[in-house]
Each structure stands twice: as structure tokens, then as C-alpha cells.
Amino acid sequence: MIPANYFLAVSFAIFTIGVVGIAVTRNFLIMILSAEISLAAATLLAATFFYYNTYGNILMLLFAIWTIAAAEAITLVAFYRYLSKFETSMDVTKLSKLKER
Amino acid sequence: MIDVIIFTISAIAALIAAAAMFMAKDILHSATALAAVFLINSMLFLLLGQPLLAVVQLFIMIGGIATFLFVGVASHTYSDFRASNVQKLSIVWTVVFLMLLIPLNSVQMQQTQANTFGFANIAYSLTVNPAIFYLMLLTMFGIALGAIMLLRRSSE
Numbered sequence: 114m115i116p117a118n119y120f121l122a123v124s125f126a127i128f129t130i131g132v133v134g135i136a137v138t139r140n141f142l143i144m145i146l147s148a149e150i151s152l153a154a155a156t157l158l159a160a161t162f163f164y165y166n167t168y169g170n171i172l173m174l175l176f177a178i179w180t181i182a183a184a185e186a187i188t189l190v191a192f193y194r195y196l197s198k199f200e201t202s203m204d205v206t207k208l209s210k211l212k213e214r
Numbered sequence: 215m216i217d218v219i220i221f222t223i224s225a226i227a228a229l230i231a232a233a234a235m236f237m238a239k240d241i242l243h244s245a246t247a248l249a250a251v252f253l254i255n256s257m258l259f260l261l262l263g264q265p266l267l268a269v270v271q272l273f274i275m276i277g278g279i280a281t282f283l284f285v286g287v288a289s290h291t292y293s294d295f296r297a298s299n300v301q302k303l304s305i306v307w308t309v310v311f312l313m314l315l316i317p318l319n320s321v322q323m324q325q326t327q328a329n330t331f332g333f334a335n336i337a338y339s340l341t342v343n344p345a346i347f348y349l350m351l352l353t354m355f356g357i358a359l360g361a362i363m364l365l366r367r368s369s370e
Contacts, residue, residue: 115221115261118318123225123258125314127251129307130232137302142241142287146248150232153255153275156267164262175267179274186279190286 120161128154141196141203145189152182221261228254236300241287242362249280249355269347276351284362 131151135144156178163171196203231250238244252275259268 115218119221119225120258120262121318122315123228125318126225126229126311127232127255129311129314130229130303133303133306133310134236137299137306138236143236143244146235146244146283149248149279150235150251153251156271157255157258160259160262160264160267164264172267175270179270182275183279183282186282186286190282193287 117161117165120157120164124154124158124161127151127157139204139206141205141208142189142193144205145185148185149182152178152185217261221258224254224257224261228258233300233303236303242284242366245280245283245287246359248283249276252276252280253351272347272351276355281355281358284358 128151131147131149131154134147134150138144138147156175159171159174159178196208228251231247231254235244235247235251238247252271255275256268256271259265259271
């Protein structure tokens with residue numbers, strides 16, 4: 114039997130990579146992909162708590178997280194297509210130039 | 215014992231795939247690493263004794279989101295801007311992860327769900343039901359990846 118702390122440590126590690134990845138990069142695409150990684154770690158954390166301490170149904174919570182991840186991917190593609198239309202850089206520090214258009 | 219070994223390999227592979235997302239030069243490689251993180255995450259669901267969640271994770275995250283990202287972003291050859299700071303990522307990740315690990319020293323949880331990934335049930339749980347979905351996933355995902363690479367090569 115695998116101890117619960119192992120799963121929690123792995124989910125913490127993946128979640129930290131996602132959160133810190135948002136902070137240390139300036140690329141718009143990588144920031145959104147990091148948020149997807151954080152959501153994947155959140156699903157693992159929720160499943161771990163359900164496996165070791167079950168109170169209620171976990172499936173609704175996971176579907177909510179998956180819905181947020183899907184909405185985030187749709188937002189990413191929409192923004193990316195919009196930015197590539199104007200040939201704007203993916204640097205988030207230069208996105209303020211869009212308001213001049 | 216075998217589940218601990220599989221868990222260790224899966225955990226290391228998940229961390230490597232998550233870190234490879236920042237180090238990849240191409241956005242297509244980053245999206246592939248993201249899909250690998252989703253795949254290993256579903257395998258960790260199997261280790262938790264949740265085959266339904268593992269299969270739903272495959273369908274939604276890889277079949278839906280990762281494929282959508284491939285088609286919408288990674289197949290487009292526009293962006294070549296990379297500004298990922300790997301050194302800063304490693305330093306801040308170490309500090310934050312160690313801070314998160316501190317409360318785990320006092321956590322003791324009891325198992326309340328039946329584990330279908332035990333040593334006696336490994337043949338049934340791994341090779342009969344979920345393995346079919348994993349095979350389908352890898353086949354379709356490989357076809358999609360190959361089609362995108364052919365499209366990019368023909369457009370260059």
C-alpha cells in the first residue's frame with residue numbers, strides 16, 4: 114500500500130511547478146499551459162483525499178476542475194489566434210500595445 | 215511492492231515531463247509534454263484505485279484539451295518567443311515545495327477505499343479494462359501527432 118503522503122507530495126510538486134512556472138515566464142502560451150498543469154495536480158490531490166478520507170462524491174468536483182481546464186484551453190486558443198492575427202509578440206509585457214489598435 | 219515501484223517511476227516521469235514543458239524550444243514539444251503529464255496523472259489515478267477517474271481523465275484532458283491545444287496552437291508555426299527562466303524556476307520551486315512538505319510530517323490518513331491495484335488484482339485492473347483505453351489513446355494520439363507534423367512540414 115502506498116502511503117497517502119507520497120501522493121500528496123507528488124501533487125504538491127506538480128502544482129508547484131505549475132504555479133512557479135506562471136511566475137517565472139513571460140510567454141503567454143507557457144503561462145496557460147502551466148495553469149493546466151496546476152489543475153491536473155489539483156485533480157490528483159482531490160482523488161487522493163477521496164481515496165483516504167471519503168466524505169461525499171468526488172466526481173462532481175473533478176468535473177468542475179475539468180470544465181475549468183477546458184474553458185482555459187478554449188480561451189488560450191482564442192487569444193492566440195487573435196494575437197497571431199496582428200503578429201503581436203507572445204511576451205505578456207508587450208500585450209499592452211494592443212489597446213492602441 | 216510493485217505498486218510502489220510503479221508509483222516511483224510515474225512520479226519521476228511526471229516531474230520530468232512538467233519540467234520539460236519549460237525547456238522545450240518548440241511549442242509543439244511543450245504541448246506534448248503537457249499531454250504526458252496528463253497521461254501520467256491518469257496512471258496515478260489507477261494507482262489510487264480509481265479506474266473510472268483514470269479513463270475520464272484520459273478522455274477529457276488528453277482526448278479533448280490536449281488535442282484541442284494541438285490543433286489550435288501547436289500546429290500553428292507563428293510564435294517562436296521563449297522567455298522561460300529555468301534557473302529561477304528551479305530555485306523558487308525548491309523553496310515552495312519544501313514549504314509545502316512541512317505540514318505533511320503530521321498528516322496520517324487511513325485508507326477507506328478498496329484498492330483495485332493490489333498485487334493480486336494487478337492482472338485484472340491493469341491489463342483488461344483500462345489498458346484498452348490506453349491503447350486506443352496512444353494510437354489516436356500518435357495519428358494526430360503524425361498528422362500535425364506532416365502538416366507543419368508541408369507548410370514550411
